[in-house]
Amino acid sequence: xxxxxxxxxxxxxxxxxxxxxxxxxxxxxxxxxxxxxxxxxxxxxxxxxxxxxxxxxxxxxxxxxxxxxxxxxxxxxxxxxxxxxxxxxxxxxxxxxxxxxxxxxxxxxxxxxxxxxxxxxxxxxxxxxxxxxxxxxxxxxxxxxxxxxxxxxxxxxxxxxxxxxxxxxxxxxxxxxxxxxxxxxxxxxxxxxxxxxxxxxxxxxxxxxxxxxxxxxxxxxxxxxxxxxxxxxxxxxxxxxxxxxxxxxxxxxxxxxxxxxxxxxxxxxxxxxxxxxxxxxxxxxxxxxxxxxxxxxxxxxxxxxxxxxxxxxxxxxxxxxxxxxxxxxxxxxxxxxxxxxxxxxxxxxxxxxxxxxxxxxxxxxxxxxxxxxxxxxxxxxxxxxxxxxxxxxxxxxxxxxxxxxxxxxxxxxxxxxxxxxxxxxxxxxxxxxxxxxxxxxxxxxxxxxxxxxxxxxxxxxxxxxxxxxxxxxxxxxxxxxxxxxxxxxxxxxxxxxxxxxxxxxxxxxxxxxxxxxxxxxxxxxxxxxxxxxxx
Numbered sequence: 001x002x003x004x005x006x007x008x009x010x011x012x013x014x015x016x017x018x019x020x021x022x023x024x025x026x027x028x029x030x031x032x033x034x035x036x037x038x039x040x041x042x043x044x045x046x047x048x049x050x051x052x053x054x055x056x057x058x059x060x061x062x063x064x065x066x067x068x069x070x071x072x073x074x075x076x077x078x079x080x081x082x083x084x085x086x087x088x089x090x091x092x093x094x095x096x097x098x099x100x101x102x103x104x105x106x107x108x109x110x111x112x113x114x115x116x117x118x119x120x121x122x123x124x125x126x127x128x129x130x131x132x133x134x135x136x137x138x139x140x141x142x143x144x145x146x147x148x149x150x151x152x153x154x155x156x157x158x159x160x161x162x163x164x165x166x167x168x169x170x171x172x173x174x175x176x177x178x179x180x181x182x183x184x185x186x187x188x189x190x191x192x193x194x195x196x197x198x199x200x201x202x203x204x205x206x207x208x209x210x211x212x213x214x215x216x217x218x219x220x221x222x223x224x225x226x227x228x229x230x231x232x233x234x235x236x237x238x239x240x241x242x243x244x245x246x247x248x249x250x251x252x253x254x255x256x257x258x259x260x261x262x263x264x265x266x267x268x269x270x271x272x273x274x275x276x277x278x279x280x281x282x283x284x285x286x287x288x289x290x291x292x293x294x295x296x297x298x299x300x301x302x303x304x305x306x307x308x309x310x311x312x313x314x315x316x317x318x319x320x321x322x323x324x325x326x327x328x329x330x331x332x333x334x335x336x337x338x339x340x341x342x343x344x345x346x347x348x349x350x351x352x353x354x355x356x357x358x359x360x361x362x363x364x365x366x367x368x369x370x371x372x373x374x375x376x377x378x379x380x381x382x383x384x385x386x387x388x389x390x391x392x393x394x395x396x397x398x399x400x401x402x403x404x405x406x407x408x409x410x411x412x413x414x415x416x417x418x419x420x421x422x423x424x425x426x427x428x429x430x431x432x433x434x435x436x437x438x439x440x441x442x443x444x445x446x447x448x449x450x451x452x453x454x455x456x457x458x459x460x461x462x463x464x465x466x467x468x469x470x471x472x473x474x475x476x477x478x479x480x481x482x483x484x485x486x487x488x489x490x491x492x493x494x495x496x497x498x499x500x501x502x503x504x505x506x507x508x509x510x511x512x513x514x515x516x517x518x519x520x521x522x523x524x525x526x527x528x529x530x531x532x533x534x535x
Contacts, residue, residue: 136289
């Protein structure tokens with residue numbers, strides 16, 4: 001599940017160690033006024049940081065989706081229908097204070113009686129289904145190919161080459177982060193001792209005079225460099241670097257360990273007819289399994305309840321499908337999860353996962369086609385490697401080799417950062433004029449995490465649920481529109497910008513943002529609801 005890898009400050013690490021056409025009448029503002037707006041030069045306030053994806057480009061000079069404006073001017077006073085949104089992801093904390101009132105409940109199932117009351121093939125599936133069972137850690141798909149020992153597999157040679165490169169690189173990265181973490185801990189201890197307090201601020205560090213103490217000077221320099229790269233406290237920097245250490249350690253121990261087998265469900269993952277495995281427990285296996293909870297909050301965290309986050313959509317019920325491990329998901333689990341969602345009433349599916357090897361991609365494509373046939377919108381994250389998906393296949397997708405699509409309701413989303421201008425497209429985001437449909441807020445997104453907590457995470461994993469939220473809004477307030485119409489509304493109603501942006505985090509690769517997606521636009525809830533009303 002490479003889409004879920006943390007967006008870490010690799011450039012910072014290296015430095016420290018070396019010293020995925022609406023008409024003009026739909027738009028909330030004339031296009032000519034958008035690209036001539038002054039850039040926002042002030043730092044975002046804490047409130048803006050926690051809500052930037054809902055803000056308005058024109059009013060706030062932040063490339064959000066105009067969600068708050070939509071509620072204030074379009075949705076206010078209107079009654080919407082309830083829409084079931086399936087989240088295929090890691091576990092979701094269904095007991096979270098901001099999610100427990102927006103859950104899908106299977107009313108045809110009697111909890112805990114061990115009987116498949118509704119005869120849908122899943123026993124006690126009250127809020128969804130857990131296709132992973134008790135497991136969480138898993139190998140990457142190319143490692144599974146190697147572990148099989150089947151040298152006749154046409155992907156074996158490519159998998160072997162990638163493994164050799166990946167293992168060497170990951171080991172080096174783990175060592176780098178361990179070194180940085182130790183240096184940062186030492187710097188923190190020195191500064192805390194010098195200031196005689198542990199909860200010092202960046203301003204405190206800035207005011208330290210340490211001309212005659214080289215060790216303290218180096219410590220101050222390191223902390224200031226961290227602050228200059230977006231960390232607002234030493235604790236935040238330490239937490240991020242520690243996450244990096246844990247991420248690369250887990251990758252070595254599980255994801256690229258040929259001797260590790262995380263599958264515990266007892267089924268044959270290469271047999272799509274071997275069903276009935278897993279259980280009804282959709283909760284995370286541990287607190288660190290936070291991705292699904294974060295995604296669910298972006299879509300549907302209860303709005304304006306005085307708690308930590310607001311979801312994009314109201315009148316939503318979240319169906320939790322635990323199918324994405326800490327590693328690459330199994331094609332079988334994803335195919336069955338999509339079909340479960342469709343068969344049990346979901347009208348929107350969010351898939352914030354992906355990989356670059358997919359032995360049974362046809363199973364997943366068939367399920368995507370099934371969702372389309374059954375009038376379900378599927379929103380898909382583009383991926384976090386800064387790649388052109390027109391040149392490199394990423395799964396799931398709804399076509400083969402840029403050929404005909406099997407679905408007209410499948411939307412792939414790239415990620416925006418919270419700064420209008422050249423850096424507006426997140427450096428990690430994949431893109432593609434054929435295979436990415438639209439861009440939406442994905443970097444530094446604040447949302448729910450397990451045990452009634454909240455956190456900021458980044459990735460196209462965070463961009464997809466924003467668009468899924470817009471799809472849910474349209475389906476709620478304009479329920480007569482088909483899934484195909486909902487997709488077209490989202491693509492046609494986005495803001496079409498002419499901004500030149502850095503692509504894939506490479507400062508030497510600058511293109512018009514319109515060249516990076518099929519719609520050439522960024523998602524906008526306000527405009528989408530206007531266009532939906534016209535239809």
